[in-house]
Amino acid sequence: MSTPHLLPNGRVLRYSFHERLVHWMAGISYVYLLLTGLAFWSPWLFWIAAALGGAAVSSQLHPWAGLVFVLAVVRMYQLWGAQMKKTPADKAWLEAMPHYVRNEDESMPSVDRFNPGQKILFWGFWWCGLLLLLSGIILWFTDAIPWSLRFLRYFAVIVHPVAALLTIGLFIIHVYMGTAAERGAFGSVVRGDVSRAWAKRHHQSWYESIVGESSAKK
Amino acid sequence: MTNGWIDIKNTDMMLIMGGNPAENHPCGFKWAIEAKRNRNAKMIVVDPRFTRTAATADLFLQIRAGADIAFLGGLVNYAIQNNRLAKEYLLNYTNASFLVKEGFQLPENGLYSGFDPATQTYDKSTWNYQEGGNMAGKAAPIDRPAATAAPAPAVLPPNVAYDLALEHPRCVFQLLKKQYARYTPETVERITGIPKDQFLKAADLFTSIRKDGDTKKVASVIYAVGWTQHTVGTQIIRTAAILQLMLGNVGRAGGGVNALRGHSNIQGATDMAGVFDLLPGYLKMPRPEDTDLAAYLKRVTPTVSKPGPWDSFSYWSNTPKFAVSLLKALYGPAATKQDDWAFHYLPKIDRQYSWTQLWDRMYRGEVKGLLSFGMNGVMIGPDTKKNIAALKKAEWLVVGELYPDETSEFWRAPGTTTEQMRQIQTTVYRLPCAGFAEKDGSFTNSARWLQWKNAALPPPGDARLDQDILAQIFLRVRDLYKKEGGKFPDPILNAAWSYTDPQHPSLSEVTKEINGKALADLKDEKTGQEIKTGQQLPGFAWLKDDGTTAAGNWIYCGAWTEAGPQLARRGTEDPSGLGIYPNWAWSWPANRRVLYNRASCDVEGKPWDPSRKQVWWNEAAGRWVGNDVPDFKADSPPKDHMGPFIMNPEGVGRIFAPLAAFAEGPFPEHYEPMESPVKNPLHPNQSNNPVVKKFTTAEDVYGTVEQGFTVICTTYRLTEHYHYWTKHNPMNVETVPEPFVEISADMAKDYGIEGGETIKVTSARGTYIAKAFVTRRIKAMLIDGKKMHQIGIPIHWGYRGIAEDAGKTANTPANLLTPTVIDPNAFTPEFKGFLVKVEKA
């Protein structure tokens, strides 16, 4: 990596500016998609659409926001796809999940830049994103689908909310982890850096590789 | 129509042939559906194509275009052979028992007696009844002409010989039987292409109304221009009339021979003599030999001809009253007794001036100017190319229209170069007219109802009312004659035109003039009823031949009386439930809704079917009474045996049409269309109508099978379009956007044509290009044992219209294909059943 991970201020660069930008591109578009999607999901939430400028505006912008989101996810894939690959170590980590839930992080095996939870999140969004894209396009251009291919619409109309629901589940956990649960994580996608302790605590292998890399440079 | 639109609901059986009412008269067709729905009536549809009418039929037969007489003749034969006849009706209300003159010959070789091949005309003197009395069981006296007498003009004998046993070999019934015995189911199959078993099914079904002596049921025959537009058109209708008379269906609710006229007011146009051979009210045009009114009246007023014991009203004997009243209406004060009621003002004609002849003589340079109001002659054809060529030779053309039409733009018809345009010397005036919504006035529908309509809005832009344009042109011409003089100006100067505003004649004033008024105080001696000078006449019974009445059209007398505009009445009551609606508008004659309704009763004057009571004899009152106005002499008791067909001098229906009634013969005979793929199987040596009128200019060419024109073609209208009018209306254009040619799936296979592919149809006269409509609704046929294809072309597209202007059509009017050849009786061109070849374009 060309970016030096050990910053002069002694902190560790976890996400580059580019990565952060992509993250928030996805994040903001996803929130918009979520809100407008929820508005269309349930009459009890339809007021959200009104609050966001009216339901007609929402329904018209929702697919465009979806495109932005998909673009971001694709970029994320390019950035992180390789690092999100399943590794043998993931198994142990996943087995140790109960500790993680109970905040007994010291009992967790060491992980690389992304822990299997993050990988699940990533691949969840990736695959759900793909489904949302496909079904979304069908729903977007629903009037262009000929009657003989109406099964596509029937498929889309169920796949889109199911996939969205899955992402919502992931999203809830992600937001919770990123903000309330894991102190320091939010900063990492805002300013980009984390403390060395944080890095070592949560992504020990990654931290060690950075440190190793940096000493090798020296 | 002898009956009316609503009356169709009273029928038990319909034969729809030569017409496609579901498509061309949808709102009238509802009454056919009502009959099916409410009476379980059966519907037989016979047509060259499986039309949208056929879609609702109980039985559909595909017939070769132009083979109708063979089919109907086959039905006549079937009815006789199977004794499916209305015997009492046949005997008493038709001329079945009348004896025909010695020397009359049936056309077994294709020709009736008296044919002169040199002039292509008949000497019709043998086409007459035998003079004499009751001939039952006797040999008829030989009818020898007095050796010395000069050949007097043939007239009907006043005392007709007859045989009520219908057994005399020269009685009409026996001749009829003999004539149509040749029309066996096998022959019908050879000519029409309808398989024998299907024909027998239809024949059995149609005549089933007279099964086992039933006299209650009624059948209706419904037709349109699919019958008239043939060289034997009139005779096709005659065959249907004969069939209906034999079955006793004429004059009865749910019966009749019903012509569905194609346009809103062509019934009115015919009534009002918008045609060369008539004067208003079906008075005949005078001829040069009518040197004065008396001579004219003698010629055109029929004399009674009937069996001695019978009575005949012969209403046309009042012709002098109608004629003098008409002349008083046309020429007002100038029509005086001294001046023979201005009879000499009328042109005298001794040749034919019909539609096709008009264009033919314009083509020959004889007709130099044409005034055309709402009549798109180029498109109507036949032979659009010839009509365009004719207009190029005219000096001037005046077109009154609503839309840019092909006739007014003939000089820039497709294919005309700028150079050619410069050589066309015709001056064309195109005047914007008013549409129906912008004019008041009356239309007469197919059921003879006169209905007043109101103007809803003014014409757009500078458009003017048609009557104003006509009045202004006529008055300007009159001014010119006043100022400059000219040839025989008297009729122009003296034509009665004293409308309140002569430049803008009020149509209600004109209607009143047509109805007629008293010019002197009149009194009916019998009833004591009086009509003062200037009052509207209540009916034609008041017309006089002494100049004390004026009426522009005697059959319309009663339409606008002192009681007001009867033709604008809106009474919606129908007490009889037969759909008579006596208080809605006004029907000629005398507000009768079903013609010849005396025939709806038996000889005693009791309705054949008590559940459908139209009129009946009321012994106590000594009159005919009923739900409809009796079409009869109201006080003639049944015992007098007055015939119900009061317009015929015989008083009865004519199964045999004597003398000059028809050009081809007293009974219809099947003749092939002018362009036919086969020789007439009945008599190959006399294939076509022997007295047909063909034309001889360079444009008038007729195709043959040998030249490669092997496909039978027919033209028609679609329900979505109206002639050459709705192609300007986006709604109708949307529903059917483009021209097409309907061809059978069999043919498409034989020719390798796909649906939607552009094809070229060529006749001896022209080429039509459109997309192919490949359908299973037309099938290949076996005609005289040979496989043949039949195609259909809707007529609606020309070279001005929404699709045309957008470049979406080939700009080929369908009538580029049709031949100039006409029926010798009605002068209608043969738009149906001509020959073409079909190729991929």
Added chain:
Amino acid sequence: MSQATLEIRAISGHAGSVPGAGVKRELEVCKLIDTTTCIGCKACEVACLEWNGLTFSETTFQNSYQTMPETAWNYWNLIKFNEHERDDGSLMLLMRKDQCMHCEEPGCLAACPADGAIVQYANGIVDFQQDRCIGCGYCITGCPFNIPKFSPQARKVFKCTLCADRVTQGLEPACIKSCPTGCLHFGTKAEMKELADHRATQLREHSGFAKAGVYDPSGVGGTHVIYVLHDASDPEVYGGLPADPHVPWTVQLWKKPLKWLGNLAIVAGVAGVFIHYLRYGPKTVPEDLQGGKP
């Protein structure tokens, strides 16, 4: 103030109560289409076009009398033509007027997310309210009859209103009025059913159509447009009239169980993380692991 809202039985995408549910007595209206007396004249098509003032679109000849392949956003009423050969080889020209069926259980309304964009009146008319339509097109998916059509210009969906404007004023729909043969009939649902049954019986007994019957599909709770068919056992031959129409199962799954499951899941998810926080609090990073301040 109009009582229009009280005449509403169902509202799309609507939270809470429906103003007119069970309030007003209203006759249920119904169109009866007797395909056996249809002559395919298209008077209904044109009357619809004219009354509703719809714009014109360019059509092309497609080897049929049919005006266009299917209804359009500006063409709500279309006769479908079919040349059908019967088992005995005889030909039938089947013509069926296609338009909104005004289902008792409308799939469009079920699928629609926009509050009030589709309403069902107490008289059975299912009406689109374009001012509330958001142009999402879910109704297109919800409809088993291929009726709602999207207008790219208006970005709204349109279909037959059963001439709600006329019917609320006591008039019959424009198509019904125009029909020349009376193949279209209008009245209460009960009477139209009776008339339809009567006609079907007549067809079976007098016209040789042994399988004649009435089409009032129960899969969508019955419709406010019913057909008399020559052969009720095979409605598909009438230009694809579905034999057993249902609101698509995915729409039903989505709108019913999935909705509640999903809502539950979301609420559970949010509650779950909240409880987690209450129980375990945030993850902290012990300073000593760091090996000194950054």
Added chain:
Amino acid sequence: MDTTRRDFLKVAAAGGAAATVFGFDLAPAYAQLRELKIARATETRSTCPYCSVSCGVIIYTLGDRAKNVTPQVIHVEGDPDHPINRGTLCPKGASLEQDILNPRRLTKPQVRRPGKTEWEDISWDNAIGEIAQRVKKTRDETFVEKDASGRTVNRCEGMAFTGGCTDTNEFNYLVVKAMRSLGVCYLENQARV
């Protein structure tokens, strides 16, 4: 404020989302009252100009016939009182509105002069004057008073009149009067074909 529901709808439409922001639906207009477009239009009873069934039609025009209104057709539908059509119409009758109000209608007199390739406008007065002169000229040139055998025929075979299918009875009668007085023999009509 006395706001009618219609007024409210207008306001709501103009204000767009403002009225429904935060889900406060101020006046739930779930059933938009669709206005009957012919509610106060003028009705004129007429007869369809197409086929011979003669369906009664009602022409609805804009305005109430007040002096300051130029009527324009807004709708045409069948006359339910008419015994034959009972309110029904065919596709041609149902499209009559577009026949009356049609941008393709001819609205001014035109003439195409000999050898010309385009139409020219002409005033009514000139058009009628020219036509009258041509009628007279042709008549005077071709009129036959006596035939070859010396019998009075008083006919003009040099010009023709063809009448259309939608000409009224009264117009047809005036045509007969005018044309037969001119001696016209070629008097024909759509009725023939």
